[in-house]
Amino acid sequence: MSVKEIIDRCEVLFEDVNFTSAREWKDAKPGRKVVGYLPIYVPCEIIHAAGMLPIGILGGGSDLEVIHGDAYYQSYICRIPRSTVELGVTNRLDFIDGMLFPSTCDVIRNLSGVWKLMFPEVMARYFDTPQNYRKDIGGEFYKNDLRELIESLEELGGVKVTDDDLRNSIEVYNENRKWVNKVYQYRKDKPWKTPSAEIYLLMRAGEVLPPEEHTQMMQDYLAAVENEERRMKDNCRVVLNGSFCEQPPLGMIKSIELAGCYIVDDDFIMANRMITTDISTEGDPLENIANAFLTDSMPFPSKFEPSEEEKGLYLADYVRQSGAEGVIFAAASFCDPALLDQPLLYHVLDDQKIPYIAFQFAENSGQMQPIREQAGTFADSIKLWSAA
Amino acid sequence: MVKTVGIDVGTGVVKVALFEVEGDKNEWIGKRVERIRKRDPYKLAEDTMDDLLKENGLTRDDIAYIATTGEGESLEFHTGHFYSMTTHARGAIYLNPESRSVLDVGALHGRAIRIDEHGKVLDYRMTSQCASGSGQFLENIARYLGITLEEIGELSQQSDDPEVVSGICAVLAETDVINMVSRSISAPNILKGIHISMSNRLLKLLRATKVMEGDVMVTGGLALDTGLVATMAEGVADPKNKVNVTIKSDPDSIYAGAIGAALWGGFRYEKLQELGQLQEAS
Amino acid sequence: MCADVTTDVIKDASMLKQKEMIASNYDKITSAPETGVKVSSTFVPGNLNELTMCFDIANNLPEINALSNAMRKKTGAMISDAEKMGHSEDVCTYVKADLGMMAKGNIAPNGKPMPNPDMLLLSYTGCYTFLKWFELLREQYKCPTVMLHVPYEGEGKITKNMRDYVVKQLKEEVIPTMEQVSGVKFDIDRLREYMKDSAKAEDDLVWVLQSAKNVRSPIDAYFGAVYYIGPIFSAFRGTKDAVEYYSLLRSEIEERLAKGLGPVTPEGEMGEEKYRLVVEGPPNWTNFREFWKMFHEDGAVVVASSYSKVGGVYDYDGFRHDPQNPLESLAEYCMGCYTNRNLPDRTTMMADLVEEYQADGLLINSIKSCNSFAAGELLMLREVEARTGKPGAFIETDLVDPRYFSPANVKNRLESYFQMIEQKRQGGAQAA
Amino acid sequence: MKCYIGIDLGSTTTKAILMDDNMDVLGQGITNSRSNYDTAAAVSKQEAMISTRFTLFHRAFEEIPQLEGKVDDFLGGLERNFRLEQYLEQLQDLRDTCAGFVDNVRYKGMEKAMVEALDTTFGQLAEEAIPLFAPGAERKSDFFRDIAGGRFMAISEEVAKQADLSYDVLLNVYDKSIIEVENRPPAGDLAGKFMRAMDKLVTESPEFDIKDAELGKPIQEALDVELEETFVVGTGYGRVRLPFPKDHIRSEILCHGLGAHMMYPETRTVLDIGGQDTKAIQVDGQGIVENFQMNDRCAAGCGRYLGYIADEMNMGVHELGPLASKATKVAKINSTCTVFAGAELRDRLALGEKREDVLAGLHRAIILRAMSIISRSGGVTDQFTFTGGVANNEAAVTELKKLIEENYGKVTINIDPDSIYTGALGGAAFALRAAQGDTTGQEEELGAA
Numbered sequence A: 001m002s003v004k005e006i007i008d009r010c011e012v013l014f015e016d017v018n019f020t021s022a023r024e025w026k027d028a029k030p031g032r033k034v035v036g037y038l039p040i041y042v043p044c045e046i047i048h049a050a051g052m053l054p055i056g057i058l059g060g061g062s063d064l065e066v067i068h069g070d071a072y073y074q075s076y077i078c079r080i081p082r083s084t085v086e087l088g089v090t091n092r093l094d095f096i097d098g099m100l101f102p103s104t105c106d107v108i109r110n111l112s113g114v115w116k117l118m119f120p121e122v123m124a125r126y127f128d129t130p131q132n133y134r135k136d137i138g139g140e141f142y143k144n145d146l147r148e149l150i151e152s153l154e155e156l157g158g159v160k161v162t163d164d165d166l167r168n169s170i171e172v173y174n175e176n177r178k179w180v181n182k183v184y185q186y187r188k189d190k191p192w193k194t195p196s197a198e199i200y201l202l203m204r205a206g207e208v209l210p211p212e213e214h215t216q217m218m219q220d221y222l223a224a225v226e227n228e229e230r231r232m233k234d235n236c237r238v239v240l241n242g243s244f245c246e247q248p249p250l251g252m253i254k255s256i257e258l259a260g261c262y263i264v265d266d267d268f269i270m271a272n273r274m275i276t277t278d279i280s281t282e283g284d285p286l287e288n289i290a291n292a293f294l295t296d297s298m299p300f301p302s303k304f305e306p307s308e309e310e311k312g313l314y315l316a317d318y319v320r321q322s323g324a325e326g327v328i329f330a331a332a333s334f335c336d337p338a339l340l341d342q343p344l345l346y347h348v349l350d351d352q353k354i355p356y357i358a359f360q361f362a363e364n365s366g367q368m369q370p371i372r373e374q375a376g377t378f379a380d381s382i383k384l385w386s387a388a
Numbered sequence B: 001m002v003k004t005v006g007i008d009v010g011t012g013v014v015k016v017a018l019f020e021v022e023g024d025k026n027e028w029i030g031k032r033v034e035r036i037r038k039r040d041p042y043k044l045a046e047d048t049m050d051d052l053l054k055e056n057g058l059t060r061d062d063i064a065y066i067a068t069t070g071e072g073e074s075l076e077f078h079t080g081h082f083y084s085m086t087t088h089a090r091g092a093i094y095l096n097p098e099s100r101s102v103l104d105v106g107a108l109h110g111r112a113i114r115i116d117e118h119g120k121v122l123d124y125r126m127t128s129q130c131a132s133g134s135g136q137f138l139e140n141i142a143r144y145l146g147i148t149l150e151e152i153g154e155l156s157q158q159s160d161d162p163e164v165v166s167g168i169c170a171v172l173a174e175t176d177v178i179n180m181v182s183r184s185i186s187a188p189n190i191l192k193g194i195h196i197s198m199s200n201r202l203l204k205l206l207r208a209t210k211v212m213e214g215d216v217m218v219t220g221g222l223a224l225d226t227g228l229v230a231t232m233a234e235g236v237a238d239p240k241n242k243v244n245v246t247i248k249s250d251p252d253s254i255y256a257g258a259i260g261a262a263l264w265g266g267f268r269y270e271k272l273q274e275l276g277q278l279q280e281a282s
Numbered sequence C: 001m002c003a004d005v006t007t008d009v010i011k012d013a014s015m016l017k018q019k020e021m022i023a024s025n026y027d028k029i030t031s032a033p034e035t036g037v038k039v040s041s042t043f044v045p046g047n048l049n050e051l052t053m054c055f056d057i058a059n060n061l062p063e064i065n066a067l068s069n070a071m072r073k074k075t076g077a078m079i080s081d082a083e084k085m086g087h088s089e090d091v092c093t094y095v096k097a098d099l100g101m102m103a104k105g106n107i108a109p110n111g112k113p114m115p116n117p118d119m120l121l122l123s124y125t126g127c128y129t130f131l132k133w134f135e136l137l138r139e140q141y142k143c144p145t146v147m148l149h150v151p152y153e154g155e156g157k158i159t160k161n162m163r164d165y166v167v168k169q170l171k172e173e174v175i176p177t178m179e180q181v182s183g184v185k186f187d188i189d190r191l192r193e194y195m196k197d198s199a200k201a202e203d204d205l206v207w208v209l210q211s212a213k214n215v216r217s218p219i220d221a222y223f224g225a226v227y228y229i230g231p232i233f234s235a236f237r238g239t240k241d242a243v244e245y246y247s248l249l250r251s252e253i254e255e256r257l258a259k260g261l262g263p264v265t266p267e268g269e270m271g272e273e274k275y276r277l278v279v280e281g282p283p284n285w286t287n288f289r290e291f292w293k294m295f296h297e298d299g300a301v302v303v304a305s306s307y308s309k310v311g312g313v314y315d316y317d318g319f320r321h322d323p324q325n326p327l328e329s330l331a332e333y334c335m336g337c338y339t340n341r342n343l344p345d346r347t348t349m350m351a352d353l354v355e356e357y358q359a360d361g362l363l364i365n366s367i368k369s370c371n372s373f374a375a376g377e378l379l380m381l382r383e384v385e386a387r388t389g390k391p392g393a394f395i396e397t398d399l400v401d402p403r404y405f406s407p408a409n410v411k412n413r414l415e416s417y418f419q420m421i422e423q424k425r426q427g428g429a430q431a432a
Numbered sequence D: 001m002k003c004y005i006g007i008d009l010g011s012t013t014t015k016a017i018l019m020d021d022n023m024d025v026l027g028q029g030i031t032n033s034r035s036n037y038d039t040a041a042a043v044s045k046q047e048a049m050i051s052t053r054f055t056l057f058h059r060a061f062e063e064i065p066q067l068e069g070k071v072d073d074f075l076g077g078l079e080r081n082f083r084l085e086q087y088l089e090q091l092q093d094l095r096d097t098c099a100g101f102v103d104n105v106r107y108k109g110m111e112k113a114m115v116e117a118l119d120t121t122f123g124q125l126a127e128e129a130i131p132l133f134a135p136g137a138e139r140k141s142d143f144f145r146d147i148a149g150g151r152f153m154a155i156s157e158e159v160a161k162q163a164d165l166s167y168d169v170l171l172n173v174y175d176k177s178i179i180e181v182e183n184r185p186p187a188g189d190l191a192g193k194f195m196r197a198m199d200k201l202v203t204e205s206p207e208f209d210i211k212d213a214e215l216g217k218p219i220q221e222a223l224d225v226e227l228e229e230t231f232v233v234g235t236g237y238g239r240v241r242l243p244f245p246k247d248h249i250r251s252e253i254l255c256h257g258l259g260a261h262m263m264y265p266e267t268r269t270v271l272d273i274g275g276q277d278t279k280a281i282q283v284d285g286q287g288i289v290e291n292f293q294m295n296d297r298c299a300a301g302c303g304r305y306l307g308y309i310a311d312e313m314n315m316g317v318h319e320l321g322p323l324a325s326k327a328t329k330v331a332k333i334n335s336t337c338t339v340f341a342g343a344e345l346r347d348r349l350a351l352g353e354k355r356e357d358v359l360a361g362l363h364r365a366i367i368l369r370a371m372s373i374i375s376r377s378g379g380v381t382d383q384f385t386f387t388g389g390v391a392n393n394e395a396a397v398t399e400l401k402k403l404i405e406e407n408y409g410k411v412t413i414n415i416d417p418d419s420i421y422t423g424a425l426g427g428a429a430f431a432l433r434a435a436q437g438d439t440t441g442q443e444e445e446l447g448a449a
């Protein structure tokens, strides 16, 4: 398959606010269940092990006309909950059997209650991850929490989830993560070959496709892109940070690259690489999933950082590992976790003399001119002053 | 010496500057400004440049580097594009080497930029969408008051009891102003009130860039509005504001972007010649 | 909650007592450098006052500092300082007011410098902002930080797993750190003693809040309640002072009730009670009196509010601190705080209050800063309207950011709401 | 005769309704609010009285056998000629005012050229006035400023070119003068104007030349009826600014609710899109407001937005709707910020999108925003009534109908050509009630506690 074919497919999936592919998956066999989850993270392994399709609900994107969603949210709340409610009210999520609302922020937390009130017939669960990282305390709590999740899924699907089912799913996702990481690594090495808009679309496809299919897709993409003739441009390299929950419009990603910045690392859709290592398939699988989160998960703003010294260092590491020359903070407007975290991250970058800029977006931002302007000036100054 | 052109395509006005550049030396040899007035800005930019070249007995082939800025990214005939803040910073240094920050106030946006002595952008802030403090707004109000743009500055300085406009939104502010007219508030007091509110907003942006000292160069179309410049000067003089800066403006401030583009064009031209890359970049 | 406003408003014995208590706590904190008392910074919801008392640690509550600064019109400048330091316009202004206060030399309301805390005690995570707020404070103070993760009541109940988790954290993280910071050994019996007093004060508070069920309520359960909840939501739960304060308060309200008096307002006795409202959401602090005036001027009394439950829900499902099971009850206290309950439960609570307190409807004051309260309130409004059949209304302000209080706007909406209630009554009468 | 008047001072237009004891609407008047609120209130009231006179004429003429079957033609002609008289009067005022500015120091040395240019321009304007008010002629707006202003600019640009005078100078004089003219309360002498209009009409259509005795008497009688302002109620934008005592002010929400109920008693949901605000109101079977929502401080997506767009495109607001209706595809517009409307429009056109498509997108964006406000107020229940100035815009109406049906199914949608008067109608009803001692909705009463 050519790059174009793969990306076209991804684009179709991305733009489809009716989730046709997931509906088709569900209809292919009677009794199949689909479980939606909001950002940032839920362990998809568990949903997969219950024989269900986990799909990421990442808002309505830039083209969804939000009519009813606004009726439920004040103007100073970010956009993702309103477009998600819009999807719900307009029956675009009517095929979803269960919804998980992870521990991300007050908005998503309260959205779990909104869902219970508005769609009482759908299983809606708030999903808590521990903020205490001791295995005997947070680990224990999380393991029990996961068990409760399994029980509710078992009830929903009328199935039993065995340890072997879990181990099998862990393997599937280990493989998927391996390829996600390869794609990210490839872009760090040759950003001119892999426009970030493509990488983004490729990752978004993983939010609605079964993991096995997505893994194959990434393999195909990497094979195809290697043969693609793409010229290196006089761009600088940046890490993008802050878009972990509400997703920016594709136009913003394109605009940043158009204005002279290669995005070489980002925190879009983190669920697919939240766990940074392979999860072990030996021993108690639930314990392994729980412990992986405690010890080997990526930092993100909703997670408390127990150590003062460590706070924010990860970002400087990303910059170093990707050979970037600066950081662009792009947070959703009104996103408390991202915006409250930013000053702390600024301090780390200041210490390490890494340049950065910051701006905000909404998933439906239309005017890209100010974004091009800022990203462009940033690229200009890196270019002109490192050349001088 | 090579010749370079800087074209600044704005939302209200197109500005073109023609330079001769070599290393650190440069000479400004031509300029032209044209209000867009509902014409196609790209076509207008092209025509304005060609006119300017003709006036100087030149053709496009005589130009080493045509640099665009502002909204000129998609002009096909350019050699390269620099973004507004980069060019305004450079233009400000050209107009006044003591500039350590720039307030660029144009038709729709306001920007505060902190720069170093070489014109490098160190920090910046832009007005958000809600911007009653823009040239466009002032133009509408002037129109309503029956005043020409050139009169604004002078009138504002005659104010004895400025009436402050509230609100963030230009639409609502316009209603405010209309209401003031009906309460017989004089035009100078209305204009000064608008200047005060714009100035507060702009100085707030400026402070947010952590500029502490040095000259603030006002660029963009509103640098010509002496009332606004004077009001800002009063603002920084107010000890409450705790900034130790001096507001400066220049009759050529409206060209800052075009100047910066032309100069950066010259710089980049030499760089690229060294690297033998000019072909690729254009 | 704020000493200097109380004085010129109400001069009852209970108020004087409260003023004295608050002043002495600030003195205790600001004199810490001389006395060697250890100070912890902590938040109102889920505060572990009885526990900190066991280690002789004084409690400083940044939220209270922020709101009392707001009442004295100081937060505007503080917030703008914090925004200059790089904080976004969009985030909770409590945090910014606090950080801005630090930038301004951290002067306590008694005019003396606030000492740096010896410990940051994050004992409630029902709002994510707290997490970030503490990371920011920790960066500043670099002192030991205890983090108690309080799971959200997402499914509307406290499970054994949740309780065990909190208790385990108390035992193995919170208490050891406190011992280390203070050098005092933990004594569970001391904790039990304090909790006995907590429960006593809680009983009286609940009586006071419920006195609003009387038609012609003797109190205002929103504006007035701000003062009533002050001691128990801050550094005094578990103290003898609090017990005394609440019993004084109760007797004063009993007296008002007996005399058939309505609430006291900053402008004196309130006139006729025309409208009875239930209010969801915190009040605005920057224009507190002006805001209150818009209600009492028009004869509107708030008979119940969710804000009187942020630091503990005592009057709704009967929770009391339990000396028999001190740690478990602390855990349940934290998890039961109003904003840690899920939206369906909060909605039911508001609908019940409208009914129980014979209110004319639910008014929501939606706070720009606070997603914890605000995200979902519009749905809550619809639900409560549908369940009670009473009209609701929605206004928007902020806690401590003066920029977001638009008097004309708020007044316009309130007036229209009151007119609506009025028209409905007349219409109902006509139809009948 | 006792009259009850409701005046709705909107941010763009001011509307008045005059009602009698039986709640019959006798007259309505509208004017621009862009000047002085006092003047606007006075003008709209005067206009309502003029229209009341026409109603009275109508009643009187029905009795005259010679006019049988021709009453409407006759009155229409009379009104046209009356408007022409009014227009000429204001034009003269504008001309005098402009002339007064010529001595300004700024125009030193240009005086003579300016006087000549103004004479030529106003001469042409007066000439044009006759066909403008000829039978069947269409006018771009009902407001003097819009009609005269548009033509002044067009004519003076030409005149300036020929006289080698700066067009900006003439424009400037006009800008200064029009404010003054608009801020001047209208001249009196209605009877005279009616009589002159009569004469003109008779010259125009001799068939109406009926004997004085038969026609003059009813006209005189109708003119002699004293219209007594029994109670006036004001409502509308920024109520605090209204030039009325407090006990004469009613909440605009309540007025709109009641007004809509009076027009369509089955109305349960009302949408009003005015110049600076959009409101959605739910009313019950008695016209009592049950719930409402308004846009917040932001004026995005209101009528003024269309005004900015119209300015940007050099068109009248009336013309936007028809052009948008020609769209083949609706451009996607996200921002309805009024201030940036022009920029957004330019952006789109620069990207090569067609004017009509962009316009259609802008209309859709406005309606989408209104849909959100409706949804927030509790959705749409049968019947639905659309009021306010934007209800005159066919493209907006089409889009609204489509979206209402998509979201709420088939409901009856009421749009009255006079829907712009809804608030004033409610106000007049409140005035009648107030005169009868019912003070509902009165703010004073609430503040009295």
Ligand SMILES: Nc1ncnc2c1ncn2[C@@H]1O[C@H](COP(=O)(O)OP(=O)(O)O)[C@@H](O)[C@H]1O
Residues within 6 Å of the ligand: B009, B010, B011, B012, B013, B014, B070, B105, B106, B107, B108, B109, B135, B136, B138, B139, B149, B150, B152, B153, B219, B220, B221, B222, B224, B225, B226, B254
């Ligand atoms: N003499 C003047 N006095 C006041 N404002 C002026 C003057 N000349 C131009 N302007 C304003 O400057 C604006 C154009 O500024 P400019 O920086 O060129 O904006 P842009 O780059 O966005 O087109 C116009 O909106 C106009 O209002």
Ligand SMILES: Nc1ncnc2c1ncn2[C@@H]1O[C@H](COP(=O)(O)OP(=O)(O)O)[C@@H](O)[C@H]1O
Residues within 6 Å of the ligand: D009, D010, D011, D012, D013, D014, D033, D237, D273, D274, D275, D276, D277, D302, D303, D304, D305, D306, D307, D317, D318, D321, D387, D388, D389, D390, D391, D392, D393, D420
């Ligand atoms: N004939 C018309 N065709 C299209 N739009 C109109 C027409 N008349 C008025 N409008 C629109 O209606 C708006 C004014 O509405 P209105 O209800 O009078 O507002 P307000 O009550 O705030 O003064 C104008 O901004 C204009 O966009």
Ligand code: SF4
Residues within 6 Å of the ligand: A078, A079, A080, A081, A104, A105, A106, A107, A108, A245, A246, A332, A334, A335, A336, A337, A338
């Ligand atoms: S965008 Fe930010 S504030 Fe909004 S739901 Fe996501 S994490 Fe929460």
Ligand code: SF4
Residues within 6 Å of the ligand: B129, B130, B131, B132, B168, B169, B170, B171, B172, D297, D298, D299, D300, D301, D336, D337, D338, D339, D340
């Ligand atoms: S309409 Fe006014 S308030 Fe709304 S976004 Fe635009 S400028 Fe801001």
Ligand code: SF4
Residues within 6 Å of the ligand: C092, C093, C094, C095, C127, C128, C129, C130, C339, C369, C370, C371, C372, C373, C399
């Ligand atoms: S978001 Fe709300 S609960 Fe959280 S700190 Fe701010 S005001 Fe308090």
